[in-house]
Amino acid sequence: MRHFMTDKTKPVSIRLAKSEIDQLHARAYTLSASITGVARDLIRTGLAGGDNRALADRLMLIERRLVALEQQDQEISAVVQSIDRTARDLLAMFEALLKALTGESTGRAA
Incomplete structure (x- = not known):
């Protein structure tokens, strides 16, 4: 052009x-x-291409993309929450194992 x-x-x-x-x-x-x-x-x-119909078509396309991005955001948020829970569980297990190995749970000095 x-x-x-x-x-x-x-x-x-x-x-x-x-x-x-x-x-x-x-x-x-x-x-x-x-x-x-x-x-x-x-x-x-x-x-x-700035006529009303072309603009309406572009706005509709943008809206569809936003909806798709919102769905992806929700899915990613759920995955992040799951990973966060798993990481917290692993940290708790690690701390419990560390306490068991250092003898804190039985009251023995390290």
């Missing part, structure tokens, strides 16, 4: 309702930009 800025440009004339022109004026004022610049950016965004 070629970059817009390196291509030669040609003027385009479009007709808009007064309310749409007012919206362009308001947006241009908010952005401290020209009306032509705002219109050009809106058109380029639409041409680059």
Whole structure:
């Protein structure tokens, strides 16, 4: 895909309702930009796949990915909890074995 800025440009004339022109004026004022610049950016965004349907499709895909990540997070959390319990059990057994080997459980001095 070629970059817009390196291509030669040609003027385009479009007709808009007064309310749409007012919206362009308001947006241009908010952005401290020209009306032509705002219109050009809106058109380029639409041409680059920024239309509502494409955005809705992307949002749906993102939502599906988030759901999948949440499920993976829950699975990983369960595994981590299981590993934590196992590690605590092993530590308790190790401490009991250490006490038994050092004679602390029978009261003998080491």
